[in-house]
Amino acid sequence: MIETVTPEPQAPRYDFRAAEPFWQQAWDKGGCFAVADVPADGRPKYYVLEMFPYPSGKIHMGHVRNYTLGDVVARYRRARGYNVLHPMGWDAFGLPAENAARERRTHPAAWTWANIRAMRAELQRMGLSIDWSREFATCQPEYYGHQQRLFLDFLAAGLVERRESWVNWDPVDGTVLANEQVIDGRGWRSGALIEKKKLSQWFFKITRFAPELLAALGELDRWPERVRLMQANWIGRSEGARIRFPLTTALAGFEDIEVYTTRPDTLFGMSFLALAPEHPLALSLAESNPEAAAFIAECRRLGTTAEAIETTEKRGFPTGLTVRHPFLPGRTVPVWIANFVLMEYGTGAIFGCPAHDQRDWDFATAYGLPILPVVSPAQGKMPETEAYTGPGTLTNSGFLDGLEVDAAKRAAIERLAEMGWGRGETNWRLRDWGISRQRYWGCPIPIIHCASCGAVPVPAGQLPVVLPDDVTFDLPGNPLDHHPTWKHVPCPRCTAPATRETDTCDTFVDSSWYFARFCAPHADSPVSREATDYWMPVDQYIGGIEHAILHLLYARFFTRAMQATGQISVAEPFAGLFTQGMVTHESYRGADGRWLYPTEIERRTDGTAFVAGTDEPVTIGRIEAMSKSKRNTIDPGAIIDRYGADTARWFILSDNPPERDMEWTEAGVAGAYRFTQRLYRLAEGVAAAHPGAADASGDGSAAARRLRRTTHRTIAAVTEALESFSFNVAVARLYELAGAMADAEKDAAAAPEDAALAVARLEALEMLTRLAAPMMPHLAEAMNALIARDSAVLVTDQPWPTFDPALTAAETVTIAVQVMGKLRGTVVFPPGTPAAEVIAAAEAEQNVARLLEGRRIVKRVHVPDRIVNFVLAS
C-alpha cells in the first residue's frame, strides 16, 4: 500500500483569519472605543468623523479608504492621550429604498435595515475603532423626530418659509430638486431633463447667512483651499447697483424696469435694455403679442446645458418699448427680450453696454446696436473685435469722465441715489434651499394645513410625526398622499378637519446635523448642549470631494441656524476637513465589447489578459473610478476574506497621498500582504531571542546604536507624517525600520553575546508595533502579544511612542562636495565639524582635487553638515 503524502500548503505564520476577529472581540470586551457624552477626565478631546454612508447594502472601496483614513487618525489621537469620539451611523432615507420597494415589493424600511445589518457587519470586519453604542440611522423616529423639532424651531426663528416658487421638477423621480441637484439641466440622480413647475415649497433661508457663510470660509484654515474657493464661488457675492429705468410709456401696470448691474460706471455706454424671457413684463407682452410669445416659447425650449450655452447664439426680440436714460435727459433706449438674460439672477433684466461686456457685445453685433466705448484701457488700446472689461479711465461719460472704474462706480451710484433712480446693492448667487420632496421615505415635514388657520406647526407634544408603515407604491406620486388615513388630522389650533403636509425633507437635511447628534445620540432634545459644548466642532472630518459644496454648505448653514436658535454654541461644524481621492481600477472588455469584472479575467505573464479559463482575449481599458457600469469594482469583502483587513488598510494607505486618486492593483495588495507576514516573522524572531529583562549599560555596540538611531528617527518621522496626513510616507518609514530590523537580526546572529543589541532589537520591535498599530491594528496586537511583558495591555491602550532626540543624532554626516554646483564627491565627518576642516578635506578629495588642479577658487561655499561648493574663476 502506497501512502501518498500531499504536502500541506504552508500555513501562514500569521493567521489573520483567526487573529482579526479575536482582537476585535478583545477591543469590544475592553470597551476601548466607548467614550462618555461629557467626559470629565480633563483630557483634551478629538472628534473624528467620516461622512456616514448611505446603506446601499454593500461597502465599496471608497468606504474602505474613507474609514481607514479616519481610523488611523482616531487611533493615533487616542494613543496621543485624547478622548476620541469616533461614531458611525446611517444616512438611511432616500430614493433607492423606494425604488427597491417598487421593484421588489419590499418595504423601504425592511430593505434599509437589511442593508444596514449587512454593511455594519462588513465595516466591523475592518477593525475600526468606532464607538458603536452611538450608532443611529436617520430613518429612526428617534432621529427624525428631533429633526422635526429643529424644523419648527427654525420656523419660529424665521429661518423657514413657505412660498410658491418655480421648481425643478424631475419627471422620472417624480420630485422636486434643488438647483444644486440639477446638473446641466438634468436630475443628478435620474439624469432626466428637468422641467419648470410652480409649487408651494418649504425653504430654509440659507441666504440669510450668506455673508457669514462667505466670511467664515477665511477662518477654516484646515479646509482644502479648493473647497473654500468652490463654496465662495457658489455663494457668489457681487457688488453693484439696482437701477430703475422708467418706461417712456407705461404698459399694463409696469411703469419702470428694474435692473441689477455690477457696472453702473458704464451707463453712458448703454445701448439697450434686455429682459429675461420669463420676466413678468415679457410675459405680459406675450399675452397680446403672438410674436413675443413665440420667441419666449422658443427660449424655453433651449436648455441651459453646457453645450447649449456654448453653441446657442444670443437672440432677442425687440419689444418696441423704450426706457429713459438716467443721466442723459431726452435719450431713450430700446427694450428687448433676450435669451441670455437669466430670470433667477438679479432682477431678471439687464442694461446692455456692448463695449464693456462680451455678452452685450455679441448681442449688439448680432442686431446692429451701437457700441460706444466709455472706458479707455489703462494700457494698450481698445480691442476692436471684443468687449473691453479691464481697468481704465472713463470717457464719453459726462460727469464720470476722467474717473477710474472703481471711483466711477461709486460716483454713478451716488448720483443715482440722489436722483432716486437706484442704489448700491450687494447681490448673492446663493439661493434659498427648497427642501420639500414629494416622497415617502424621508422625514415628514411637521406641518398641518388647515383651511382657516393656514399652515400650522405640529405641537411639540405630538412629535415625532411618524411615517406610516402601511403604504403602497403601485401609484405614481407620493405614497403619503395616497394613504387613506395618515394625513387626515384635526387642526391643532381650531380642531377643524385638516391635512398633514405630505412632503418630506430633502435627505440633505438629515446629514446636516447628524454630527451634532452623535455627541449625545440618546438625548431627549435634538442635541445635548453639554455634549456638543465638549465635542463640537468636529476636529477632523473626512469624505469625498463630491460633497464640497452641497452637503458641507448645508451643514454649515444648519449649524449656524442651530446656534441662532440656541441649540449649539459653535457656528462652524467642521474645524478640519480632508477630502480623499477616488479608488480607481483598470477596466476590461471582452471580445464583443462587454465589460468584465476583474474576477472574470486572468493575466498571463506577458501582460495580456484573457477571459478566465478561455482563450477569449480581453482588452485592458483605462484606469478609472470604480463603477458598477464599467464593472471595474473590487469587493472589499472578498479582499478581507483573502488577505485580511490589515492588508487592505495597509495597501490603501501605502499607495499614494490620500487626497489623490489611488489605483487598486492586485500586485499592490499582494505586496502589502507579504509585508504583514514579514513583520510577524520578524516579531517572532525577536521575541524568541528576547533575553528577558536585559539591561544594556554604556553606549552598547555600533550595531545597537545604529538600530536605535533608526528606531528613534522612525518615531519622529512617522509622527510627523501622521500629523500631516502623509500616510504613504509613514508607511515608507515603517518599511525602512523593518529593513533595519532585518539587518539587526543578522548582526545579532553574528554577535549573539551583544546584550545592547538585544535590547535595541526589542525596543525597535515595540516601537514598530505601536507605530504600525493605527494602520494595522490587528497585526500590531498579535505582535504585541508575542513580546509583551504584560500581555494584558493591548497596543490599542498604549501611549504613542516618544523619541529621544539625542538618539536620533547621526554619528557622521556625508557632506556633498560640488565644483561649480556639480556633485563631484563626498566627505564624511562628525556633525558640526568646523568649516575649515571640512573644506580642506573637500579640496583634498581625490576626484575634486583633480578638477581643482590649476584652477583658481573664487569662492568656497560651506553649508554646515550638508554641502561644500567650490566656485572657480572662468
Place this chain on the structure above:
RNA sequence: GCGGGCGUGGCGGAACCGGUAGACGCAGCAGACUUAAAAUCUGCCUCCCGGACGGGAGUGCGGGUUCGAUCCCCGCCGUCCGCACCA
C-alpha cells in the same frame, strides 16, 4: 470663458527652509536556497558613453535669479477638477 490643482524612472510616489534628485513600494532582471516550483533571502534597476574609476544629460518646454533651483520669478505647453450667458 472664469477660477483652481497637477506635470519627477517602466509604475505609485519621496525630497527638511533653495543644498548629494529618485527614499519607500510595485513591476522587472540576475543570483542563493530547492529535485523543481512557491515562499524566502541577496544584488541590480533614470537615460546615454565607458570594463571599472569616471563623464555627459536629466524633475513638461523656454528663459531668469542664485555659488547652487523639483523648490523662487517670467512666458509657454499639456492635463485634471470646479463653476459657467450670475450682468
